Amino acid sequence: MPADLDLYSIFCTVARCGSLSHAARELYVSQPAISQSMHRLEYMLGCTLFTRTSRGITLTSEGRMLYSYADKAISLISAAEDKLNRMRTLQSGGLMIGASDTLCQFFLLPYLEKFHTEYPEVQLQVTNRTTPDTIELLKVGKVDIALVNLPVADSALCVRDVLKVHDSFVASDRFAHLKGRQVTMAELAREPLVLLEQASNSRKYLDDFAAMSGITLHPEIELGAHSLLVEFAKIGLGIACVTSEFAAAAINSGELFEIDLAEPMPSRGIGLISLEGVPLSAAAERFISIVLENQEQ
Numbered sequence: 001m002p003a004d005l006d007l008y009s010i011f012c013t014v015a016r017c018g019s020l021s022h023a024a025r026e027l028y029v030s031q032p033a034i035s036q037s038m039h040r041l042e043y044m045l046g047c048t049l050f051t052r053t054s055r056g057i058t059l060t061s062e063g064r065m066l067y068s069y070a071d072k073a074i075s076l077i078s079a080a081e082d083k084l085n086r087m088r089t090l091q092s093g094g095l096m097i098g099a100s101d102t103l104c105q106f107f108l109l110p111y112l113e114k115f116h117t118e119y120p121e122v123q124l125q126v127t128n129r130t131t132p133d134t135i136e137l138l139k140v141g142k143v144d145i146a147l148v149n150l151p152v153a154d155s156a157l158c159v160r161d162v163l164k165v166h167d168s169f170v171a172s173d174r175f176a177h178l179k180g181r182q183v184t185m186a187e188l189a190r191e192p193l194v195l196l197e198q199a200s201n202s203r204k205y206l207d208d209f210a211a212m213s214g215i216t217l218h219p220e221i222e223l224g225a226h227s228l229l230v231e232f233a234k235i236g237l238g239i240a241c242v243t244s245e246f247a248a249a250a251i252n253s254g255e256l257f258e259i260d261l262a263e264p265m266p267s268r269g270i271g272l273i274s275l276e277g278v279p280l281s282a283a284a285e286r287f288i289s290i291v292l293e294n295q296e297q
Contacts, residue, residue, distance in 0.1 A: 005077070007041045008070045011049065014038060015067045019056045086121075088282050094123040095283040098134035098146035100200070102226035106246040107163065107270060108147055111291050122283050131201035138275060144284045149201035150269035156276055160288065162295050163270040166244045167206065170256040174236035182262040185213045193219040194229055194238035202226075206241050209265050230256070 014023040014034065024031040042049050049063035059067060087093035095115075099108055104126060116124060127137060131148040138146045139156065152159060169188060171178065178191075189210070195217065196203040210217050220238055223229055230250050233240035239259065250256045272288055274280055280288070 005074075007037055007044075009074050010034060010037045011041055012067065012071050012074050014050070014057070015059055015063065015071075018058070090119040090122055090282055090286060092121050093281065093283055094125060095145075095281070095287060096125045096127065096143045097287070098127045098129060098137050098143035098148075100130060100134070100147075100149070100226075101128050101224075102243070102246060103147045103149070103270065104128060105227065106243075111287070111294070114290055115287050119283070119286070130197075130199045132199065135273070138273065144281060145272060145274045145288065148271055148273055149205070150271045151205075152201070152271065152273065157273045158276045160272045160292065161269045162272050162291055163245075164267045165246070165270060166267050167202070167241055167265045168244045169239050169241050169259040169261065170230075170233050170247060170251060171239040171259060172234055172236045172256060175239055175259075178239075178259050179257060180260075182260050184262045185210055185215050188239065188259070188261075189215050189217055192221075192238035193217060194221045194223065194232045194240040195219040196226065196229065196241070197222045197224050202243070205268055206265070213263070 010023070010027065013026055014020060017023040017026060020031050020034050020038075024034045027034070038050065045062075045066075047062045048060050049066060050057040051060055083092065097108070097112075108126070112124060112126070115122070127134075127143055129137060131152070134143070134146045134148055135152065135154065135157070137143045147162075150159070150161070169183075175191065178187075195206065198204070198207070207217060221232060223232065226242060226246055229240040229242050230247050232238060233242075234250060234255050244251070244258065247256065251258060272291060274284065274288075
């Protein structure tokens with residue numbers, strides 16, 4: 001551009017005020033400084049923008065044309081700056097979060113509620129997918145941050161551990177013959193199993209654990225939602241592998257009992273992830289801090 005933005009801003013103020021002195025008062029600068037700026041703009045553009053008279057100044061035809069464009073441009077820039085400031089101070093904007101149905105239901109909801117209570121003007125959007133799909137959404141920019149089942153090994157991601165969970169097998173009294181004793185994975189593999197679909201990270205973790213004992217699991221039923229695992233197990237359709245913390249209500253009520261594995265599955269993590277090296281929005285930073293602050297308490 002042949003002139004900097006400040007000169008156009010001053011020009012618009014002078015054109016609107018119709019007087020150099022009025023413009024100087026509005027901008028809190030001296031009248032000679034305003035006059036010098038307008039001379040500089042006219043020199044750079046190679047045309048006369050104002051006609052100076054004893055009663056003030058009026059725009060030339062070139063000046064009127066320039067003002068019709070410059071005033072809109074300055075207004076748009078001002079509006080953009082205001083919107084950026086509102087986003088920075090969480091008075092507007094949006095936050096897109098990716099997570100599975102299970103993590104939304106059993107972990108994310110209270111944090112969404114707290115964030116929305118504190119920042120009601122920020123629009124929340126939650127997309128439910130499996131962990132692998134959620135990671136892809138993050139990488140293509142369709143979510144800002146994501147809550148996933150760990151482990152996740154990807155150098156493109158920044159991973160923050162937010163919760164430790166434990167996987168266990170649960171069953172109804174139909175499988176009472178497994179109560180009160182330790183059960184091996186080989187024994188479980190011969191029972192009817194109800195497991196999450198193979199696309200999920202939780203299922204992959206289970207399959208990898210079983211493979212360490214040389215066992216391949218062949219479930220009778222595969223499901224896409226953790227809550228359905230619990231319901232199917234309640235009515236005796238099979239033994240379900242669940243996240244203990246997320247199935248606590250059914251276990252504590254006695255509707256299901258936990259099977260005592262001879263070799264318990266190691267705990268695993270739930271993590272908040274974002275793209276490594278990519279700056280987060282103010283909304284994303286604040287949401288992450290709310291989750292981490294609660295975990296530290």
